[in-house]
Amino acid sequence: MPFDPTLRFVDKMVDRVNSSVSFKRVTKLEDVLPEKVDRTSLNIRIPFCASRCTYCALPGQVYDEKMAGLFLAGLNEELKLYASYLGKSKVERVYISGGTPSLLHKEMEALLSIVSDNFDLQGDVAMEASPADLSDEVLDDIKAAGVNQLSIGVQTFDENILSNYLGRKMRKADIISALERVMGRDFDYVNIDLMFSLPQQTKQMIIDDIELASTIGVEGISTFPLMLLEYTPMTKKMEHDGVVIEEGSGPYEDEKERYLAIVQSMREHHYKLRTLWSFSTAPERYEGPYEHSNFIGIGPKAWGVVNNRITLNSPSVVYYIQMLEEGFLPLYAYSELRDYPLARVARRFYYGKIHEDELATLVKEDGSLRKYIVLMKASGLLKKEGEFLVLTDKALAYGNHATKRIAMATLTSMNEMFQQATKESKGPMVVSQEPMLGLETE
Numbered sequence: 236m237p238f239d240p241t242l243r244f245v246d247k248m249v250d251r252v253n254s255s256v257s258f259k260r261v262t263k264l265e266d267v268l269p270e271k272v273d274r275t276s277l278n279i280r281i282p283f284c285a286s287r288c289t290y291c292a293l294p295g296q297v298y299d300e301k302m303a304g305l306f307l308a309g310l311n312e313e314l315k316l317y318a319s320y321l322g323k324s325k326v327e328r329v330y331i332s333g334g335t336p337s338l339l340h341k342e343m344e345a346l347l348s349i350v351s352d353n354f355d356l357q358g359d360v361a362m363e364a365s366p367a368d369l370s371d372e373v374l375d376d377i378k379a380a381g382v383n384q385l386s387i388g389v390q391t392f393d394e395n396i397l398s399n400y401l402g403r404k405m406r407k408a409d410i411i412s413a414l415e416r417v418m419g420r421d422f423d424y425v426n427i428d429l430m431f432s433l434p435q436q437t438k439q440m441i442i443d444d445i446e447l448a449s450t451i452g453v454e455g456i457s458t459f460p461l462m463l464l465e466y467t468p469m470t471k472k473m474e475h476d477g478v479v480i481e482e483g484s485g486p487y488e489d490e491k492e493r494y495l496a497i498v499q500s501m502r503e504h505h506y507k508l509r510t511l512w513s514f515s516t517a518p519e520r521y522e523g524p525y526e527h528s529n530f531i532g533i534g535p536k537a538w539g540v541v542n543n544r545i546t547l548n549s550p551s552v553v554y555y556i557q558m559l560e561e562g563f564l565p566l567y568a569y570s571e572l573r574d575y576p577l578a579r580v581a582r583r584f585y586y587g588k589i590h591e592d593e594l595a596t597l598v599k600e601d602g603s604l605r606k607y608i609v610l611m612k613a614s615g616l617l618k619k620e621g622e623f624l625v626l627t628d629k630a631l632a633y634g635n636h637a638t639k640r641i642a643m644a645t646l647t648s649m650n651e652m653f654q655q656a657t658k659e660s661k662g663p664m665v666v667s668q669e670p671m672l673g674l675e676t677e
């Protein structure tokens with residue numbers, strides 16, 4: 236591959252971001268929480284799945300009814316503790332992430348009542364779901380509970396890749412029927428996840444997947460490249476089987492070609508870029524799981540972003556419940572998020588554009604930003620569209636590469652912390668926080 240100075244620069248910036256993610260144990264509540272928040276969002280993470288997918292980057296566990304009951308009791312305590320600490324703040328959005336939340340469809344009404352009993356819930360309630368779960372009964376339950384947006388983990392419509400590489404045995408016809416059932420209900424917004432750069436997946440296959448999703452009529456499509464993290468069963472299997480994904484001139488060039496084919500196909504099907512990894516026919520109606528700048532992670536293994544810090548909850552369900560029973564929030568670790576002007580511009584570029592006024596304010600704070608913007612324009616990475624500076628396709632490809640590297644490094648760091656926490660949880664409970672975490676509960 237010819238030397239690419241822009242790619243080298245992007246990699247240097249990514250290294251800078253990645254070296255800034257460093258998790259520490261939570262020792263005081265004020266390390267991670269402000270005394271009061273007026274508005275926030277909740278990321279309620281359901282830790283159970285029907286089975287484990289081979290590519291999954293985070294620890295999880297197979298659904299167990301008894302554990303699910305304990306988990307809901309813990310959730311109740313956790314939300315009560317947050318409410319007693321933060322006051323009955325306004326919750327703008329609840330995102331129920333997984334795991335596979337659709338497994339708990341019968342409990343969804345109780346779960347959302349716990350939220351509205353403790354917070355002033357005003358916004359959308361979005362939930363992740365597996366296409367395998369979406370029967371009429373499940374859809375009735377989650378609609379009745381108040382879920383109005385769904386994000387469905389399809390990953391690919393190809394049965395062979397699903398079963399041979401992703402550990403999911405689903406027929407294409409059943410996935411399509413499930414999506415059609417969902418579209419027949421009046422959810423405000425339906426998103427599906429699709430993966431690319433999968434083994435044996437050609438560029439045409441992902442374009443066909445987008446076409447099919449568009450025909451079914453989903454409002455949003457999120458696309459993620461496969462992230463081969465060394466500790467996942469899929470990576471180990473591929474190494475063992477000698478499967479190579481990349482062909483031609485190299486990983487970056489191959490993935491760039493696939494990603495730009497996706498961007499083009501989305502345009503042809505009237506999906507606008509919402510973030511580098513998600514496209515939508517109605518971008519203003521949806522926020523992705525972690526796009527709110529301030530969201531609290533609820534549940535074992537949940538993560539949040541509060542006060543410019545990523546927080547991680549204890550990953551063990553048992554330990555999580557034990558901590559709550561003793562009156563402690565189950566916060567295990569946190570990492571600061573750097574918040575200097577260049578980082579803010581980079582974050583804006585995840586959404587593909589920045590408003591001129593915002594950029595002007597940031598340039599006032601850090602004059603050196605001007606030279607980066609001039610360079611980006613001269614290199615054909617930025618163009619003006621109305622009052623915005625917008626990433627060109629050339630820049631989007633670098634953005635995909637940067638986002639993937641940052642996501643992989645963050646997932647690896649989170650996994651390391653979760654592993655450490657899991658080891659500790661096998662011994663007697665050791666809580667490093669000061670006793671101030673023992674909040675008064677009614």
Ligand code: SF4
Binds near residue numbers: 283284287291295335
């Ligand atoms: S990818 Fe999703 S459904 Fe699969 S194991 Fe991970 S959390 Fe569960």
